Amino acid sequence: MQKAVVITGVLGGIGTGLAKTFNEAGYTVIGMDIKNTPSPYSHIFVQFDLNEYCNNAGYKAKMETYFDEIIPDLYVLINNAAVQILGGVEQIHVQDFNHTLNVNLTGPLLLSQYFLSRLEKSKGSIINIASIHHQLTKKRFISYATSKSALVGLTKAMSVDLQGRVRVNAISPAAIDTQMLRDGFDNDEAKVKQLNEIHPSQRIGKPAEVSKLALLLAEDALGFINGANIQIDGGISNVLKDLD
Secondary structure, eight states, X not given: OOOEEEEESTTSHHHHHHHHHHHHTTOEEEEEESSOSOOTTOSEEEEOOHHHHHHOXXXXXXXXXXXXXXXXXXXXXXXXXXXXXXXXXXXXXXXXXXXXXXXXXXXHHHHHHHHHHHHHHXXXXXXXXXXXXXXXXXXXXXXXXXXXXXXXXXXXXXXXHTTTTOEEEEEEEOSBOSHHHHHHTTTOHHHHHHHHHHSTTSSOBOHHHHHHHHHHHHXXXXXXXXXXXXXXXXXXXXXXXXXX
């Protein structure tokens, strides 16, 4: 039987890479995203609002009824969807903070709860896409860094709670060449070039590098990896920048 994977945030840079890699590996890809545009590597696409899923009981019930119809079996759940709303301590609005937590943290928990019986039956796993911001962050990333730190904590706690039932791991990418990253640098190529150069690898990451790591974590061959948070960061977490 063909294995199925659910990938949230499938239309983003990393999400597209995940869908492509798992598609090429023979998985049935169920892609979900808040945007409703074609998903070239998804066999099934669902327009899905994680924030609404966390806040609206009626919407949650409706979507789960639909999932019951289209996703009878599941081998991997990849919680990849994320929002990045910038703001410092003095500027951040509580509604933006809560929105970030819903999409980046509470949503992954609720989806894990909902799909748990299917994942347990298939002896599958959950992969949470966290971020280097769980450990190293910048100004104005209050909401995002908090949510990703908590997602790593959730990963570890779930792996202990579900021991022997479902494996749970996280991947924490640093700078990955996506449109979200470039938008964060105002699409300034000089800034992106400088970002490449400060990494020991002398380049930033590619979405395919994250997705290939996710595929390895999903497969039985590395089944002893459980409760891990694997950083894929080009060595940037080892850098202590000196004064110029």
